[in-house]
Amino acid sequence: MAIMPGASRVQKFSGNRHKRTVTKIVLHTTEGSSWPGYGGGGSAPHFTVKPGKATKANIRQHIDTAYSAKALVNRSGGVETNNGGCVQIEFVGSCDRAYAKKHGLFFTEDADDDDLASLAAVLAWIHDEHGVPLVIDGNLDWPTTNAAYRTAPQRLSYKAWNEYRGVLGHTHVPENDHWDPGAFPIARLLKLAGGSKPLSGGSPLVTGSAGKAWTESPRVNGFSKAEITSIQNVLLGFDLDLGHWGADGKYGDTTGEAVQTLQAELHITPTDGIYGPGTEKAVMTIKSDIAEIKKNTSSITRDDKQVSLRQELADTKTTVLELRKELDWVRRVAEANQKRIDKGNAQTGPITRHGKEISLRQELADAKTVTIANAGGITAIQKSLDEADVDATEAKVPDKIQG
Numbered sequence: 001m002a003i004m005p006g007a008s009r010v011q012k013f014s015g016n017r018h019k020r021t022v023t024k025i026v027l028h029t030t031e032g033s034s035w036p037g038y039g040g041g042g043s044a045p046h047f048t049v050k051p052g053k054a055t056k057a058n059i060r061q062h063i064d065t066a067y068s069a070k071a072l073v074n075r076s077g078g079v080e081t082n083n084g085g086c087v088q089i090e091f092v093g094s095c096d097r098a099y100a101k102k103h104g105l106f107f108t109e110d111a112d113d114d115d116l117a118s119l120a121a122v123l124a125w126i127h128d129e130h131g132v133p134l135v136i137d138g139n140l141d142w143p144t145t146n147a148a149y150r151t152a153p154q155r156l157s158y159k160a161w162n163e164y165r166g167v168l169g170h171t172h173v174p175e176n177d178h179w180d181p182g183a184f185p186i187a188r189l190l191k192l193a194g195g196s197k198p199l200s201g202g203s204p205l206v207t208g209s210a211g212k213a214w215t216e217s218p219r220v221n222g223f224s225k226a227e228i229t230s231i232q233n234v235l236l237g238f239d240l241d242l243g244h245w246g247a248d249g250k251y252g253d254t255t256g257e258a259v260q261t262l263q264a265e266l267h268i269t270p271t272d273g274i275y276g277p278g279t280e281k282a283v284m285t286i287k288s289d290i291a292e293i294k295k296n297t298s299s300i301t302r303d304d305k306q307v308s309l310r311q312e313l314a315d316t317k318t319t320v321l322e323l324r325k326e327l328d329w330v331r332r333v334a335e336a337n338q339k340r341i342d343k344g345n346a347q348t349g350p351i352t353r354h355g356k357e358i359s360l361r362q363e364l365a366d367a368k369t370v371t372i373a374n375a376g377g378i379t380a381i382q383k384s385l386d387e388a389d390v391d392a393t394e395a396k397v398p399d400k401i402q403g
C-alpha cells in the first residue's frame with residue numbers, strides 16, 4: 001500500500017502491476033476544469049490535483065502507487081509506458097493558451113507558487129515514498145504546440161524512457177501523441193517540492209545533483225532552456241567565456257566551467273559548476289550593488305564631466321565612511337540617553353509632566369513611542385536626540401538602528 005496521507009480517496013480505481021521499478025513521475029494536464037471521470041478508471045492517473053493549497057479538497061489519489069496507472073497510451077511492441085515504472089499526475093487546467101482562453105480554463109503555464117503548492121506536495125510525497133529524484137533532464141524540451149504526434153522530437157527514445165530517473169511530461173513519453181503539460185513551470189515546481197513540507201511527515205528533499213560532478217547528467221536541476229539561457233547571459237555579463245556556443249540554452253561543459261570560474265571568483269563553495277541557490281544569491285547581490293552604483297553615477301554630474309565608475313566607487317566609500325561616523329555619533333548620544341532612562345528606571349514613584357503626575361511606566365512607554373516615530377532616518381533621529389537633550393527622559397534610539 002502506498003497512499004498519500006491526507007489525499008482524498010473519493011474516486012478510487014484499481015491498478016496494474018509495475019513492470020519496472022518506479023523511477024519517474026509523469027505530469028499531465030486535464031484540459032478541463034473539473035475532476036475527470038477517466039472512463040470509470042480505464043484512463044486514470046494515480047493522482048488528480050487542482051491548483052491551490054495542499055489540502056484534501058485539491059488532491060485526489062485514485063490508484064495506490066504500489067500499482068501502475070492507466071493515463072498513457074501503450075502500443076504493442078516497443079516499451080511499457082503505464083507499467084514502465086512511473087507515477088502519473090493529472091493537473092487540472094489547460095496547457096494550451098488559446099484553448100484555455102476560449103473555454104475559460106486555468107492556464108497551467110501561468111501557475112504561480114500558490115497554484116503549484118498542491119502539486120508540489122504530491123511530488124514531495126512520491127519522492128519520499130518511491131525515491132524518485134525531483135530532477136528533470138535539462139535537455140528535455142517542453143514545447144507548447146505542434147507537438148501532438150508520436151514522433152515529435154521532444155519524445156524520448158525507448159532506451160531513454162526506460163532509463164529516465166526524475167520528472168517529465170506526457171509530451172516526452174514514447175508511443176504517445178499528446179503534448180501536455182506543455183511549457184510547464186517545471187523548475188519552480190521542483191524547487192517548491194524540494195522546499196515545501198509534504199502534507200504529512202516526510203523530510204526536506206534533495207532537489208538534484210548536489211555532490212555530483214557537473215559533467216554528470218542531469219547537470220542542472222529543473223532548469224528550462226530559457227532559464228539556462230538567462231544564466232548564460234549572466235555569465236556573459238561577468239565577461240566569462242562561453243566559446244562559440246554563447247547563450248544557447250544548453251548546460252554543457254563550457255557553461256559548467258564558466259560557472260566554476262564565477263564560483264571561484266566569488267568565493268562560493270563548492271566550486272562544482274552547478275548554478276545553485278548559493279551562486280544565484282551571490283550573483284543577485286553583486287547585480288544589485290552594480291545597479292545601485294550605476295544609478296548613482298548617472299544622477300551625479302561633476303563639473304559637467306562624466307564621473308568614472310572607479311571615482312564613483314571611491315566617493316561612495318567616502319559617503320559610507322561619513323555615514324558610519326554619523327551613526328557612531330548617534331550611537332554615543334543614544335547610549336548617554338539610555339543611561340538617563342536607566343537612571344530614571346532606578347527611581348521609584350510617579351514623576352511630573354506638564355504639571356500632571358504620571359507613572360514612570362507611562363513615561364517610558366511614551367519615550368519608546370517617540371523613538372519609534374522618529375526611526376525613519378538619521379535626520380529624524382538627530383532631531384529627536386537634540387530635543388532629547390532638552391527633555392532628559394525622552395528619546396531612546398532603538399538598538400536596530402545602531403550598527
Ligand SMILES: [Zn+2]
Pocket residue numbers: 027028029071170178180
Ligand atoms: Zn496527458
